[in-house]
Amino acid sequence: MSQAHHKPFFARIWPASLANLVFAGLLAVISFSDVLIAPYGEWVVGQPAPRTYRAPATHPSIESEIERAYPAPRRIIVRRGQTINEADLEDLGRLVPERKQFDPRLGGGVLIFFFLALTFFNLVLRRYRRLLLLRLRSVVSMYLALALSLLAARLLLDYTSLSMFAAPIFICAILFTPLIGQNMAFILHLLAVALMAPMIGINRGMVLIPLVSGWIAILLLGRKSGPMRMLLAAFCGSAIGELFLAGLSLFTPLGLDLSIKIGGDVVGLAGGVMASGLAAGILSYPVAFMFGHISPSRLRKLLVLDHPLLKDLAEKAPGTFQHSLAVANMAEKIADDIGADSDLVRAGAYFHDIGKIQLPTYFIENQQGENPHDKIPPLESASKLRSHTEAGVTIARGANVPERIIDFIIEHHGRSTMEYFMDKAYKTDGKVPAVSDYSYNGRNPTSRETAILMIVDSMEAASRTLKEPAQAEIENLVRRILFFKLLHGYLDDSGLTTGDLKQIGISLVKFLQAQFHVRVVYPWQKQENQRPPLQVMTDTHAGAWADGSARVAQPVEQPAAPVAAAPATAAPDERSRSKSE
Numbered sequence: 001m002s003q004a005h006h007k008p009f010f011a012r013i014w015p016a017s018l019a020n021l022v023f024a025g026l027l028a029v030i031s032f033s034d035v036l037i038a039p040y041g042e043w044v045v046g047q048p049a050p051r052t053y054r055a056p057a058t059h060p061s062i063e064s065e066i067e068r069a070y071p072a073p074r075r076i077i078v079r080r081g082q083t084i085n086e087a088d089l090e091d092l093g094r095l096v097p098e099r100k101q102f103d104p105r106l107g108g109g110v111l112i113f114f115f116l117a118l119t120f121f122n123l124v125l126r127r128y129r130r131l132l133l134l135r136l137r138s139v140v141s142m143y144l145a146l147a148l149s150l151l152a153a154r155l156l157l158d159y160t161s162l163s164m165f166a167a168p169i170f171i172c173a174i175l176f177t178p179l180i181g182q183n184m185a186f187i188l189h190l191l192a193v194a195l196m197a198p199m200i201g202i203n204r205g206m207v208l209i210p211l212v213s214g215w216i217a218i219l220l221l222g223r224k225s226g227p228m229r230m231l232l233a234a235f236c237g238s239a240i241g242e243l244f245l246a247g248l249s250l251f252t253p254l255g256l257d258l259s260i261k262i263g264g265d266v267v268g269l270a271g272g273v274m275a276s277g278l279a280a281g282i283l284s285y286p287v288a289f290m291f292g293h294i295s296p297s298r299l300r301k302l303l304v305l306d307h308p309l310l311k312d313l314a315e316k317a318p319g320t321f322q323h324s325l326a327v328a329n330m331a332e333k334i335a336d337d338i339g340a341d342s343d344l345v346r347a348g349a350y351f352h353d354i355g356k357i358q359l360p361t362y363f364i365e366n367q368q369g370e371n372p373h374d375k376i377p378p379l380e381s382a383s384k385l386r387s388h389t390e391a392g393v394t395i396a397r398g399a400n401v402p403e404r405i406i407d408f409i410i411e412h413h414g415r416s417t418m419e420y421f422m423d424k425a426y427k428t429d430g431k432v433p434a435v436s437d438y439s440y441n442g443r444n445p446t447s448r449e450t451a452i453l454m455i456v457d458s459m460e461a462a463s464r465t466l467k468e469p470a471q472a473e474i475e476n477l478v479r480r481i482l483f484f485k486l487l488h489g490y491l492d493d494s495g496l497t498t499g500d501l502k503q504i505g506i507s508l509v510k511f512l513q514a515q516f517h518v519r520v521v522y523p524w525q526k527q528e529n530q531r532p533p534l535q536v537m538t539d540t541h542a543g544a545w546a547d548g549s550a551r552v553a554q555p556v557e558q559p560a561a562p563v564a565a566a567p568a569t570a571a572p573d574e575r576s577r578s579k580s581e
Ligand SMILES: [Fe+2]
Pocket: 352, 353, 388, 412, 413
């Protein structure tokens, strides 16, 4: 991970570009399979046609202006199985000359178009959803679904007389929205429609109507959508698509003529979207598995606390076990409040510090009196602390804990620095230590769930230092921890929105108030206490900001200042250590 960031841009993207080029080639082969297998240049008069051929609507040689203006290319020249005559071949030559035999130039053009479309999608992923790129199998499953829907469309065009609107372009949109979120799904659907374009012809109807239907379906789907919800979304998407089709038809000189002209398309569009919804519903579980999601039954087993690893943890590191339970309670509540996967967060919290089994006494929560860090140099202390995430990953993998849970182990400290030991090194050696020697070597949170755990983990440890805190103290602590994580960029890849962060702040304050039985101060009481509860998230001029910005501006030059200024904001382990000294 750390090296990846230092490589030049090209070195980082060439493997993905090569994969995209190969995939673009595969899609181009699917797109051109009709001309590659049996171009009509080889057809024999008097024999049945091996496939159906349609005229593109925008084709200049289509006779009437009216026909050309129609939203969809629906004019079938030859049906599959129909006996071919001279006139058919002539029509084909006049209306689809490019399909007479394979034209390498055309093929090359489509290949480049596909490659660029895929590269665009990759760059968007890299920018907004790096997590998906890190887990190769989620990208592979999206690509697989794209290739399959393209193949299904090809077969439908070649072997049936159905409307082109029946092509299952919508599968990716409906299938992946719950997994990648609406924003990425919009882009994915745009990609699906673009990839379909060379096959069905670029025409306003064929581009706009599938886009609208798909986007409506995406809008109606959420993070926790099941198969029934997918079908319902498909139904609404097709209904709006039909309205759009009718609207576009009214634009044409032909007008709305359901009986002859667009009847087939109305049925085709409804059938295509609904079939996509059905297929997505059926495929949703296997694809969720491909994405590394944990099945509900497996997750339930991880939640009952009788996992051998957790029993081991309770025995060897009872303090850490208690800490994990406390973190789980708080993090589950927060996840619920922002609509994240609360069961997953709870399970992740149980296992996040499992690596502390190895050296339990190096962590304050398991110490009774003696602190081994007093006898070793700070550099060694840092490496002991750092080892708990690496050891955790090894231990969890050995016990066959799902990868999605292991993410919580890798990401709960991210790449944060152990400032207490950095400060100690600075004080003993008199020179500024290298940040990399005192950083965790995990990965910053790449999901909302792991980000919640990172925040709550710091929060839980820090809140243990509070004794009968006033409301202002709790608010200050929450403010400091949230700003600290934000300003250091630890939450950059997490997908948490500003709305989520606001809610997390409010929920944390409420949770701690309840825990410490703090009397809530209402706004009308604020003459007594100058800071009303909501000011936690709105008052950016508060002290925490000043501390935080100082740390960001000069993290290396002034390692001592931050710890002294804001002990509560240091990561839990080293903060606890500072108390024990
Ligand atoms: Fe930890």
